[in-house]
Amino acid sequence: MRFVLPKGRLLSGSLEILKKAGIRLETPKNRELIVKNGGYELLLARSFDVPVYVEHGIDVGIAGSDVVEERGSDVLVPLELPFGKCRLSLAMPKDNVVDVEEMDGFRIATKYPNLTKRFFEKKGIEVEVIKLHGSIELAPRIGIADAIVDIVETGNTLKANNLIEIEKIMDVSALLLVNRISQKTKFEEVNKLVLKIKEVIKNGS
Structure with missing residues (x-):
């Protein structure tokens, strides 16, 4: 599964909520832009580009609702996240x-x-x-x-x-974004992730 996260103010909250949902992602070092984490791949992008990457093939992303609205990208938004307010x-x-x-x-x-x-x-x-x-x-x-x-x-x-x-x-708050095709082709994996993050939010931890 491939993730794209925004550089800047939402990055630490994004990594934290994914970690609590059982997905540990190491951020790229030395100006690398993509890093493999076991079965996962993490890409860091400018916040305004995150919805575009998700629309065009990256499985899951996190971006601010301001950017998602501005871009008007065709992505699924299964969850609002409790940070980036x-x-x-x-x-x-x-x-x-x-x-x-x-x-x-x-x-x-x-x-x-x-x-x-x-x-x-x-x-x-x-x-x-x-x-x-x-x-x-x-x-x-x-x-x-x-x-x-x-x-x-x-x-x-x-x-x-x-x-x-x-x-x-x-x-404005952070949103979880899912690629529409990935939602079908990787349904189990995506669904499991969404449910885990939902659980994390519900428990407020």
């Missing part, structure tokens, strides 16, 4: 706050162009979405955007950059 929010400079309804023509910087467009379209507001990959909070400070849409955990990064949360777009 945060939210996707709209934020603006503290000294330049307006109501969302007044944001027509605003420029919004984000790693989540699809979710951002959907959010504003629902409200009937036209904005220009600027896709960035790095530190989104910089965009309003250097004047290339009026507001940002980004992940908020503690709110400390926003505060440090003189930004204030205006509206929550969605709650």
